[in-house]
Amino acid sequence: MRNSIEVNGLVVSIDNSGCIGTKEHDIVQVPNEVTAYFTARTAILEQLCAGAIPVQLLMANFSGDEVWSEYEQGFKRAFSEMGLGMPPLMGSSETNFQSLQSAVSLTMLGKKQFERNTDRCEFYVIGEPLVGNDVIENPHKIAQLNEVYEGLINGFIQVIWPTGSKGVGAEITRFTGECYTADVNLTDSAGPSCAVLAAVKKEHEETFLHSITAPVNKLIKVKE
Incomplete structure (x- = not known):
């Protein structure tokens, strides 16, 4: 949680x-x-x-x-x-x-209703960090609630992790337990969870990518 x-x-x-x-x-x-x-x-x-x-x-x-x-x-x-x-x-x-x-x-x-984990999953950012008037002006950049819910119910999204005022970067390590980066702004506030982290099984990646209309970026593991 x-x-x-x-x-x-x-x-x-x-x-x-x-x-x-x-x-x-x-x-x-x-x-x-x-x-x-x-x-x-x-x-x-x-x-x-x-x-x-x-x-x-x-x-x-x-x-x-x-x-x-x-x-x-x-x-x-x-x-x-x-x-x-x-x-x-x-x-x-x-x-x-x-x-x-x-x-x-x-x-x-x-x-x-369900209990899952992130074992053998790939990690993604759905949507982009937005706050204030940017939320109203860019609805197409927001993770859609219905798509996230359907992904969880249908099983091609295993786990989600909302992001907020501390930015996407602050939540990635909490979610994955490791160091990742992504091609989105990692420090800007994500406002009302406009960006959502998702764990997706490798075999479900294609289904996941075709089901999401907001921008999607895969998390990239940082080399030590």
Whole structure:
């Protein structure tokens, strides 16, 4: 597991977003549904990394009760991409005070569905590191949630590993246990897991490469 934890048989993952939305002082101006989609997407990828499928959602909404339904629609969109219904959603909204900027946090509880390892696998980066407005302007460069999910379910992707604000390079060693490099920027923030590391069995490489529409780069082992 990357940033999720396991508690009493349930996998717990969380992601949050701040200063992104429709409020006047938000740094990135996008519909609240878009903010929620990418927040859910990251938390889902953490679940899939742990071999789990979400069964319950918990939202902490700091943007005001009036945007709850917009956030909910964004969450639904993420699950719909994978052909899944959204799990039950509960949580709380800040209604005592009006925040100047948007903020939302989403926790997911999931159940383990598969257990795999990276033995005899080749490693790839799906997508490119993007953050802020670059995420909105370059959707074709983002690892697609449905393609990653289908790859895991169909078995030609063995394991995935999301990347985030620390960059792709910081996650490669955590994922592989060895030193690799790749033909992508290794230090830039990957934002809401726009780039995802994947372990693929050699016999499934061709199927994998034909199934992914985002840019794909193979990890190259660094010679000692």
